[in-house]
Amino acid sequence: MELVKLNDGFKLLYQDKCIIHHTAENPSIYIGYGNETVEMYRGNFDIKDYVIERYPLKSFTIQKINNGYSLNFENKLTANIKIEDNRFLMDFEKKDDKINRFWIRIDADENEKCFGCGEQMSYFNLRGRNFPLWTSEPGVGRDKTTYVTWRSDVENKAGGDYYNTNYPQPTYVSTKHYYLHVDSTAYADFNFKNKAFHELQIWEVPKQIRIEAAPTYIELLEKLTGFLGRQVELPDWIYNGAILGLQGGTERSFALVDRSLRNGIKVSGVWCQDWAGKRITSFGKRLNWNWKWNQEMYPELPEKIKEYKAKNIRFLAYNNPYLVKEGDLYKEGKEKGYFAKSLDGNDYLVDFGEFDCGVVDFTNPKAYEWFKELIKKHIIEFGIDGWMADFGEYLPTDLQLYNGSPAMIEHNHWPVLWAKCNYEALVETGKLGEIVYFMRAGGAGSQKYCTLLWAGDQSVDFSMHDGLVTVICGALSAAMSGCGLHHSDIGGYTSLFNNCRTKEVFLRWAEMAVFTPVMRTHEGNRPEENFQYYDDADTLEQFARLTEIYTMLAPYIKSLVSINAASGLPVQRPLFLHYENDEKTYDIQTEYLFGEDMLIAPVYLPDAREWEVYLPNDQWVHLWTGKEYEGGTVTVEAGMGFTPAFYKKNSKYASLFESIQKQYGIK
Structure with a gap:
């Protein structure tokens, strides 16, 4: 230069x-x-x-x-x-x-x-x-x-x-x-x-x-x-199976975990986003934004956490950097003066959809430390091993902050401050690498502080700008921005205006999630109106098979996560990263390399039984049939549960991939 x-x-x-x-x-x-x-x-x-x-x-x-x-x-x-x-x-x-x-x-x-x-x-x-x-x-x-x-x-x-x-x-x-x-x-x-x-x-x-x-x-x-920072490795327990997103209280959530186990589903964690309570709005089921254990909904939760941790199943919760004004944590923060102010000097309240919340002012060092201590006390010390660290992108522009910086400047910085607050809570408790939190909001510098990126709130469908296919693009663009650990809500999240998740959407999303760092389900914003994995015996069986394949892939996925932590090379990679001289690879955003040795081309449209895939020039083996290809555009079987997946013939993990084909391939 x-x-x-x-x-x-x-x-x-x-x-x-x-x-x-x-x-x-x-x-x-x-x-x-x-x-x-x-x-x-x-x-x-x-x-x-x-x-x-x-x-x-x-x-x-x-x-x-x-x-x-x-x-x-x-x-x-x-x-x-x-x-x-x-x-x-x-x-x-x-x-x-x-x-x-x-x-x-x-x-x-x-x-x-x-x-x-x-x-x-x-x-x-x-x-x-x-x-x-x-x-x-x-x-x-x-x-x-x-x-x-x-x-x-x-x-x-x-x-x-x-x-x-x-x-x-x-x-x-x-x-x-x-x-x-x-x-x-x-x-x-x-x-x-x-x-x-x-x-x-x-x-x-x-x-x-x-x-x-x-x-x-x-x-x-x-x-x-190297400049922006790199994500740490995921905890080993992640690879034990899927994290089941469940809600509704102690009895319902853990009963569904037990039912899942009886049906052969590999489970690494149970994620109950409503652990702090719930509220019903016109949008659907929402949470009680007071980030501590709700004993009415989740009686005996500490005992359940210990019981299931003994079975190597972790409990995950939820938090975000806003507190509902009716909660006791808001009242505590208000007394201390820890919320951002409106222009008239009062606490600024944000409408989050039929309920109002205060904005914890992270530019105030005392407020920042206070909220970090809340995370330590109510989540980490409680025995929780992971959580969704949600939001971060809502900072209004017409408020006053403690440090005097304009909100127009701090707005894009807020997700990084929020990530750093969670990160430091883990570092200071010695739990970094044992606990995982996942975030959707981010900015420059999030890489170091975000233990796992999540794709946000996709619609529960196959739409081209908000459905399943968008999480592939999201993973690839995040990867080229320096954030190499990415996953999504299996089946999507947002269901509005009679747009409801189908069995097909769930299963296609689940079969793709096998080839990502983390498998995690979500019941969505309107659980009763949308298909869930436990709704029929066939889906329970198919989902169990997919979680088994994910756990079999654990040695390979762990190696990719380790590489990402050491060098920043992402787990999900654009094809051109390893095939720079192949001009066709630069325009592909619906396929990805899963590490260097696998290529995944998820089915992202309905009613597909075959799927066209572009393979760069190499020696590829179709994961489900063992058939070999040398590159170019090929068409393969793509029945439910068999998302197009290929591996390199000379991969050092070839024997692992062959064992998957023998046990779960197309007969």
Whole structure:
């Protein structure tokens, strides 16, 4: 990587490919100022911008300093540049306080592809679209042409669009073999529509733009995760089977666990999200947001936790960083002054859907420590071995925070603070690596603090922007953003407007989940209206088979999780990660490599009995029949329970895969 000084500008090059090209005629940097309007309704944001001025920085002076350069753009903006070890750092400082808009153009090739920007659920290759980067509810339907999205928009402003995500990140990876990261938590919009350049807009002057290059994508991800941080390995108990998402109290939940065991289902944990109590709203069953044991719903829970832990089955719970105003924990926090304030100085209350909650102000060190101690006391010391650390993306923009930072800046930072709070609770109790919590919200830096990413609240269907197929795209884009442990609610979660989970949706989702780091079910927001795994004997039998296959794969999956922790190489990988010279692999977002040795092509449409799969040039063996293939487009059987899966013939795990084929393959 080198910086080339021109008569009227400069170029940043890597392997003779231009990344940034700045001249007076075609400046790469623009500054300006504008006013935004932000409206939030239950985690769904309507954001509009009015740009008052946009000004191109055409001229600059350049001065050599130590091992870099100092650039002065018309006394409006300065940038200090360092280049070392194929790493380009550009640190900015604004000279005009009214500047609150920043644009930079990054050179692009017409055939270039880009990946990342956090967890994107609709499109893996970012080229041809723009991606507003703002953590929020992802939306229900996420496709403006569908009835479900339209109805969600009309009734709840919640339909969403292709770019809405719980986990945005101002980072992308280019097929020019570099990654670019913007050091800012402000609202951003990364626009990849122009054939000649990518235009990145940030609603502040960023602290830094960081670009690193490497000859391979594997080395590039190692650099990216080395910078952002890496996830720790999962606890060993995870691989004992599925985590069963159940609810309704002690008697019902543990009775279903026992029934599952009697039917041969391998169980690693029971996750009762309503352990703190429940409430019923128009959306469906919701939780009592007071994060401690509800003794009325779950009598004798401590004894049950010990009983089932002796059977190597862990108990998992739920929490989030908001507290319902009727609860005793809210009253305690209010007395201490630990909640974010509204502009009139009162506690800011957020409507979470027919109930109001206070926002624990994590910028207040005492509030942060207080909530961390609540996690230790009411969850970890209680004997719980995992939980869903939900939400994190709701921080309103019209409140006051303890540290005085604008909420527009802290909003995208909030998921990271929330993850860090959970992480430190484990570290300080010595439980890191023994306990797992899973999160849907994220941002730059979540990688180190998020023990397991979860794909959020998909619709319980096969829809292309909110159904089963989106969790594949989500896993791949998160992987290219440096987060390599990903899983989803088996069968999806959101059921609205007569859109209900079917047996087929559940089983197709379950057979895919076998080939992810974690299998976990969810009864959904309307359990009684949706198909559950325990609803018929056939599903119990099929699900038992799938959990058995998952446990057989445990040695292989553990090795992938270990690699992710050591080097940042994700468990679920895009095909081009290992087949860089195969141009077709760059446009595939419905298949993935499960480690280096397996390729998975989940069935994501209804009524399929055969499935077309693209195999890169290699020696592949179909997991279910043992038939061998050498690459290209092939069609294989895809009956229920036999999601298209292949392994490399020369894999050191070949004997393991062969044993699965012999025991559970197509006869």
